[in-house]
Amino acid sequence: MGMREALQSGRFIVTAEVAPPKGIHFEHVLEEADMVRGRVTGINVTDLQSAVTRASSLGLCIRLLEAGHHPILQMVCRDRNRLSLQSELLTAAAFGVTDVLALTGDYVTLGDDKSAMPVFDLDSVQLIEAAKTLEAGHDLAGNELEGAPPSFCMGCVVNPGVEPLGPQIMKLRKKIDAGAEFIQTQAVYDPARFEYFMEQAGDLGVPVLAGIVVLKSAGMAKFMNKNVAGVTVPSALIERMQNTQDKKQETTQITIELIDALRPMCQGVHIMPLGWMHVVPPVLDALGL
Amino acid sequence: MTITEQKQLEDLLARLEGLRRIFIVGCGNCATVCQTGGEVEIEEMRKHLEEAGKEIVGSAIPDSTCETLLTKRELRRHHDAVAKTDAFLVLACGSGAQALASVVDQPVIPGCNTLFIGVTPRAGQHYEWCSACTECVIDEYGGICPITRCPKGQVHGPCGGTDNGKCEVDAEQDCVWTLILQRAEKAPGLWEKVAQRRVAPKDYSRLRRPRQRVYEPRRAGLSASDHAKG
Numbered sequence: 104m105g106m107r108e109a110l111q112s113g114r115f116i117v118t119a120e121v122a123p124p125k126g127i128h129f130e131h132v133l134e135e136a137d138m139v140r141g142r143v144t145g146i147n148v149t150d151l152q153s154a155v156t157r158a159s160s161l162g163l164c165i166r167l168l169e170a171g172h173h174p175i176l177q178m179v180c181r182d183r184n185r186l187s188l189q190s191e192l193l194t195a196a197a198f199g200v201t202d203v204l205a206l207t208g209d210y211v212t213l214g215d216d217k218s219a220m221p222v223f224d225l226d227s228v229q230l231i232e233a234a235k236t237l238e239a240g241h242d243l244a245g246n247e248l249e250g251a252p253p254s255f256c257m258g259c260v261v262n263p264g265v266e267p268l269g270p271q272i273m274k275l276r277k278k279i280d281a282g283a284e285f286i287q288t289q290a291v292y293d294p295a296r297f298e299y300f301m302e303q304a305g306d307l308g309v310p311v312l313a314g315i316v317v318l319k320s321a322g323m324a325k326f327m328n329k330n331v332a333g334v335t336v337p338s339a340l341i342e343r344m345q346n347t348q349d350k351k352q353e354t355t356q357i358t359i360e361l362i363d364a365l366r367p368m369c370q371g372v373h374i375m376p377l378g379w380m381h382v383v384p385p386v387l388d389a390l391g392l
Numbered sequence: 393m394t395i396t397e398q399k400q401l402e403d404l405l406a407r408l409e410g411l412r413r414i415f416i417v418g419c420g421n422c423a424t425v426c427q428t429g430g431e432v433e434i435e436e437m438r439k440h441l442e443e444a445g446k447e448i449v450g451s452a453i454p455d456s457t458c459e460t461l462l463t464k465r466e467l468r469r470h471h472d473a474v475a476k477t478d479a480f481l482v483l484a485c486g487s488g489a490q491a492l493a494s495v496v497d498q499p500v501i502p503g504c505n506t507l508f509i510g511v512t513p514r515a516g517q518h519y520e521w522c523s524a525c526t527e528c529v530i531d532e533y534g535g536i537c538p539i540t541r542c543p544k545g546q547v548h549g550p551c552g553g554t555d556n557g558k559c560e561v562d563a564e565q566d567c568v569w570t571l572i573l574q575r576a577e578k579a580p581g582l583w584e585k586v587a588q589r590r591v592a593p594k595d596y597s598r599l600r601r602p603r604q605r606v607y608e609p610r611r612a613g614l615s616a617s618d619h620a621k622g
Contacts, residue, residue: 181544185593207551210543210561221544228548229593243593262552270569273587274549280590289552332555 106175106202107256109144110285110310116371117392118175118287118312119383120147121167123158129166135380136172142387145175145202147287147373151182154214161191164200175258176200179208184224189233189242196237196253204258204287205230205278228274231257231281259283263291263300264333272304279309287373290316290327292336294364301368310370317376317383318357321345355382359389366390393422394458394485395510395518398433399503405444407501408479413447415470415477416503417492419457419484425512428504429453429483437483437503449473457488464495526598532589534575534582539594541568547591 109116119139121132136146146167150160164174176195178188195203211221225233233243240252259278261271275286291297291313301311316334318324321344324336340357347353362372376383399407408414416434423429431453438448450473454466467474479499482489486506493500510518523540530537539545543561550569553560557570576583 207544207546207553209553212561223544223546224596225593226544226546226548227551228590260552265552265555267557267570267573269583270550270554270573271552273583276587277548277590332553332560 104144105173105256106145106258106285110256110370115366115392116310116312117143117387118145118147118371118373119143119380120149120373120375121163121380122149122152123160123163125155125157127158129158129163132163133166133170135376135378136167136170138380139383139387140172142384142392143173143374144371145173147175147177147204147375150177150179150206150208151214152177152209154181154209154211154216154219156214156216161195161198161200164195165198168199173202174200175202175204177204177206178230179206180223180225180227180230181208181211182219182222184222185229185233185243188225188230189237192234192237192255193248193253196255201254202256202258203234204260205234205283206260227259228277228281231259231278231283235282256285257281257283258285258287260287260289261304262289262333263297264289264293264335268300268303275304275307279307284309286311288312288314290314290331290334290375291365292318292334292340292361294361294368296335297365298368312371312373313362313365313369315358315361315365315372315374317374317379318344318354319377319379320350351379351382354379355385355389358382358386362386362390362392393425393510393512393518394487395507395520396423396426396428396485396504397507398428398483399505401440404481404501404503408441408446408481411479411499411501412445413449413476413478414441415449415473415480416441416451417457417463417480417482417484417488418451418453419488420453421456421458423457423484423488423504424453426518427516429457429488433483437481441481449477454488457482457484458491460491460494463488463491467492467495525594526603527595533572533586534579536568536572536575538568538572541571548589 121135148160148163151157160177164176167174205227207227211219234255234257236243238252238254241247261275265271286309297313321341324341327334328336343353374383416437418429418434434451441448450470452466452470454463457463477498479501480492481501481503482492483503489500489502508520509522509524511521512518521537521540525539538547544551550567554567557567559565559567
């Protein structure tokens with residue numbers, strides 16, 4: 104079942120996430136995906152996340168598809184112009200990868216090759232538009248595609264934790280107007296803040312999947328609090344990770360509590376395990392998901 | 393105004409290797425304001441180069457070095473020094489340096505790096521607010537350009553990297569979308585307009601390099617300041 108069918112089913116949706124390696128060996132990532140086989144609607148594959156040079160998102164998406172998983176192709180606007188982005192969309196559809204998440208992309212100087220040229224020819228709103236334009240049988244320049252056009256289910260992101268929130272929501276609405284059918288959010292650790300975001304956003308008309316970044320350590324929490332825009336790990340969670348004798352157990356328990364608290368406010372969760380996919384099955388077991 | 397910085401002296405001396413007699417050219421316009429190619433900076437450069445064993449055969453500060461005819465005319469006043477120089481060191485922007493290179497035969501060494509088109513809210517502060525994108529739309533955003541003042545050129549709203557009104561790329565830098573929001577608080581109707589605005593992907597065909605604008609001038613080849621002087 105693809106994202107669109109799952110979204111329309113009305114049931115609570117779970118998606119997970121993996122990252123292509125900085126290298127050519129995909130085995131480890133495929134093993135991670137196997138840990139949630141049959142447990143999630145889709146598995147996001149990040150696109151040079153944090154502006155770090157890696158194997159491509161589409162490459163790993165194709166491998167996941169071949170292995171019987173359902174990949175969600177992440178595409179950022181940082182590295183390619185409109186010709187290349189449309190080409191990637193067409194290639195993805197040709198391989199059967201049609202669930203796509205459009206993102207702006209972290210700026211180049213946040214990554215591991217600060218001298219690279221940032222592109223940003225399109226923004227995330229225009230990338231969604233580009234997919235919709237291809238669906239109509241032509242490219243952004245109006246040139247016709249050969250044969251039957253592709254069909255995509257486009258998703259988008261929002262950061263519910265930043266201030267001021269108004270401009271974030273304004274842009275989110277433009278993404279939905281452009282054709283986004285689902286939303287996956289930046290990491291949420293504070294259900295009250297998420298509730299505030301959902302109130303401010305009002306009726307968006309598309310499902311929201313709250314972002315869950317698996318909290319692996321107190322150090323990671325402190326790092327995110329300092330360096331990741333809009334992400335605030337409450338001090339109580341940091342203390343729990345500091346004081347625990349069993350990190351994996353505490354991580355699992357925190358994730359369960361977080362999803363349980365967010366569940367009434369959203370249509371699903373997008374779990375970003377950052378390599379700790381093994382905690383996802385026990386979390387889903389505990390929640391009956 | 394074109395904002396410049398002087399190259400490091402070490403770098404300059406490497407570029408000037410093998411060239412002994414040097415003629416220094418500044419600029420009475422932007423480089424004077426930027427304190428990279430005015431009278432003071434030319435004198436400083438003269439001392440540095442003399443200490444490094446160079447002979448400074450002369451110097452000139454055209455009113456606007458990128459205006460080729462003005463520069464050519466200014467050089468004529470220094471005919472003898474120009475004739476015996478091994479090279480020109482230009483303390484001006486890349487346009488000024490190339491304008492000069494187009495009217496002399498000797499090597500032209502750039503003494504500055506050209507940084508951006510800048511606004512200057514006060515002396516010693518230059519900021520990039522315009523990137524010469526060929527199609528000005530600032531009225532759509534309350535007089536603030538998101539194409540230039542956002543590292544990612546976000547025209548539909550902020551990315552998710554902004555927080556507390558600052559930019560993910562530089563925590564000291566204001567997020568342009570927070571600036572636009574603040575502007576909108578004083579401009580009734582602006583935010584509604586911004587929120588509704590959808591922009592087609594930018595037409596980059598007009599940014600094809602090298603760009604040019606050629607037209608029939610009302611006045612011939614001289615700057616306004618030159619006319620004022622008669």
